[in-house]
Amino acid sequence: MKTFEDLGLMPELLSAISELGYETPMPVQEEVIPYLLEADHDLVALAQTGTGKTAAFGLPLLQKTVISENKPQALVLSPTRELCIQIAEDLREYSKHLGGVHIVPVYGGASIRNQIYELRRGAHIIVATPGRLLDLIRKGEADLSCVRQVVMDEADEMLNMGFIEDINSILASVPSERSTMLFSATMPEEIGELSLKYMKQPREIVIGRRNEGTASVRHVCYTVHAKDKYRTLKRIADFYPRIYGIIFCRTKAETQEISERLIRDGYNVDALHGDLSQQQRDYVMNRFRLHNIQLLVATDVAARGIDVDDLTHIINYSLPDETEVYTHRSGRTGRAGKTGISIAIINMKEVGRIKAIEKIIGKKFEIGKIPSGNEICKKQIFNLIDRIEKVEVNEDEVAEILPSVYSRLQWLDKEELVKRLVSLEFSRLIDYYQEDEDFDAGNHTETRKDRVRKTSGQAPESFSKLFLNLGKMDGLNPQKLLMMVNRTVPDDVEIGRIDLFSRHSVFEVQSDMARSVIDGLMTLKRNGRQIKVDYATEEQVARQLERKKQRKDARSASRKDRSVSGKATQGAARK
Ligand code: AMP
Numbered sequence: 001m002k003t004f005e006d007l008g009l010m011p012e013l014l015s016a017i018s019e020l021g022y023e024t025p026m027p028v029q030e031e032v033i034p035y036l037l038e039a040d041h042d043l044v045a046l047a048q049t050g051t052g053k054t055a056a057f058g059l060p061l062l063q064k065t066v067i068s069e070n071k072p073q074a075l076v077l078s079p080t081r082e083l084c085i086q087i088a089e090d091l092r093e094y095s096k097h098l099g100g101v102h103i104v105p106v107y108g109g110a111s112i113r114n115q116i117y118e119l120r121r122g123a124h125i126i127v128a129t130p131g132r133l134l135d136l137i138r139k140g141e142a143d144l145s146c147v148r149q150v151v152m153d154e155a156d157e158m159l160n161m162g163f164i165e166d167i168n169s170i171l172a173s174v175p176s177e178r179s180t181m182l183f184s185a186t187m188p189e190e191i192g193e194l195s196l197k198y199m200k201q202p203r204e205i206v207i208g209r210r211n212e213g214t215a216s217v218r219h220v221c222y223t224v225h226a227k228d229k230y231r232t233l234k235r236i237a238d239f240y241p242r243i244y245g246i247i248f249c250r251t252k253a254e255t256q257e258i259s260e261r262l263i264r265d266g267y268n269v270d271a272l273h274g275d276l277s278q279q280q281r282d283y284v285m286n287r288f289r290l291h292n293i294q295l296l297v298a299t300d301v302a303a304r305g306i307d308v309d310d311l312t313h314i315i316n317y318s319l320p321d322e323t324e325v326y327t328h329r330s331g332r333t334g335r336a337g338k339t340g341i342s343i344a345i346i347n348m349k350e351v352g353r354i355k356a357i358e359k360i361i362g363k364k365f366e367i368g369k370i371p372s373g374n375e376i377c378k379k380q381i382f383n384l385i386d387r388i389e390k391v392e393v394n395e396d397e398v399a400e401i402l403p404s405v406y407s408r409l410q411w412l413d414k415e416e417l418v419k420r421l422v423s424l425e426f427s428r429l430i431d432y433y434q435e436d437e438d439f440d441a442g443n444h445t446e447t448r449k450d451r452v453r454k455t456s457g458q459a460p461e462s463f464s465k466l467f468l469n470l471g472k473m474d475g476l477n478p479q480k481l482l483m484m485v486n487r488t489v490p491d492d493v494e495i496g497r498i499d500l501f502s503r504h505s506v507f508e509v510q511s512d513m514a515r516s517v518i519d520g521l522m523t524l525k526r527n528g529r530q531i532k533v534d535y536a537t538e539e540q541v542a543r544q545l546e547r548k549k550q551r552k553d554a555r556s557a558s559r560k561d562r563s564v565s566g567k568a569t570q571g572a573a574r575k
Helices: 011-019 027-038 053-063 081-094 112-121 130-138 155-160 164-172 189-198 226-239 252-264 278-289 325-330 348-361 373-390 395-399 402-409 414-435 448-456 478-488 511-521 538-574
Strands: 043-046 074-077 103-106 125-128 149-152 179-184 203-206 217-223 245-248 269-272 295-298 313-316 340-346 463-468 495-500 505-510 533-535
Touching: 011 053, 011 081, 027 043, 027 053, 027 203, 053 074, 053 081, 053 149, 053 179, 074 130, 074 164, 081 103, 081 125, 081 478, 103 112, 103 130, 112 130, 125 130, 130 164, 155 164, 155 179, 155 189, 164 189, 179 189, 217 348, 226 252, 226 313, 226 340, 226 373, 252 269, 252 295, 269 278, 313 325, 325 340, 325 348, 340 348, 348 478, 373 414, 463 511, 478 495, 478 505, 478 511, 505 511, 505 538, 511 533
Parallel strands: 043 179, 043 203, 074 125, 074 149, 103 125, 149 179, 217 340, 245 295, 245 313, 269 295, 313 340
Antiparallel strands: 463 505, 463 533, 495 505
């Protein structure tokens, strides 16, 4: 196995990555780093997120940067602002001992003025989303005339998001004497076309997935409003009466809060986090190993040492900050020849993160349907019946006490006895689920306010209606719209009603985020069309309602027509 020194990296970079804890190169780094250091080659790499590709292209980019030349020399294109920021941060970490390499990220949905200011101060490496970079080029603020290295990261995603024209325009501003590197998780035909168009004899490398999800694990995702996460967790725990697993939280505080709430609500759980003494940890772990605790609420760090083989469930109450950590969590179930379920409870904003996880595990998540109160109560009762049927009765042990029990209960018949047993065991659950209205994953609980909103067409005060120039004919659906918002707006945004028409749509967003959503979406293109979004005018909303009404009327008229014509044909056939 090679070391980083063997790959030809300079000492400043070696010390930076060693400080980051990188000990040995990952496969993509072992292949790509020496190849890129050797000369200005072109490269097409099939590599998933989490394989170490940022360092694979980033370290050679940095090593080739001439600090005294105060002009952009390298350009990294990324599909989303999150990835853009992440790459820029990684490059800054790697370059910290190089002394004065300026890395400037530019992306949509944030102030362009600040980015212009940063670019004017001088950038050696620009990391950019295509739409914003094109804006800056057009304004004369991004000078790519000295760029010698171009990286297209997650190229397949950039194509999916309709950035191809932007990429073409950007590459037209970069000298053709350059090295072009393309990283992609999949290889659709368009990637081949892109490499034919822009690359000279690129070397093609394929890096296998580093973290395959275990075949014996099912991955299930429940998408709910943030406020419904805890209710969802309880329903899942109730639906699996024999659950034995770990609930992962992001922080100590969240671990503490969730475990306390669950204990208060009568669940058999305990918490494991960094604030416990070694003795307390051992105590909790022992009880968990002995199945005296059904659910352990833990942070990733605290759960590191847990070596239990028969966990039925892993619950991601919060997704981990690093996508890869998901595979460590889910890999704790489905062990030793058993099957397991790894559950993610997410809010709408996190749908994009599930996609990233799917890429790493190489599997699709099943869409979880939140069990209804009725289903939960039934499942629990049948579990009790099952236990009653299967219990091994130790005659000797109970022989002595049984006569007095019989005599005490002799006034109750069998039905009455069963009724009381069920009530005793399930009164907490039945009471709770009588109060707690059912709700669906993805289709959030419809409150009375929402219902009023649907009929009146009025957005509630905290929401604004936006008009978007894309509709069903452009392949838009609610999921895609949410993904577009996820990609372009970094903060949590609540989306309300979405009405899709053939060529446009009207949707609600939480008012204080409406501006960011407009700015974010305006950075995108879809099917070559510039996306236009703005506050919906009263006229647009009125027209939207009118069209809906017309469609509804047309549907019911056509239903009537169909039934009339059906009768007529029958009559004719009888003749
Ligand atoms: P990437 O595919 O670039 O997103 O990298 C995935 C993760 O692996 C990031 O958290 C990197 O910091 C980390 N990483 C990259 N290279 C190495 C390495 N050689 N050793 C350990 N961790 C690494």
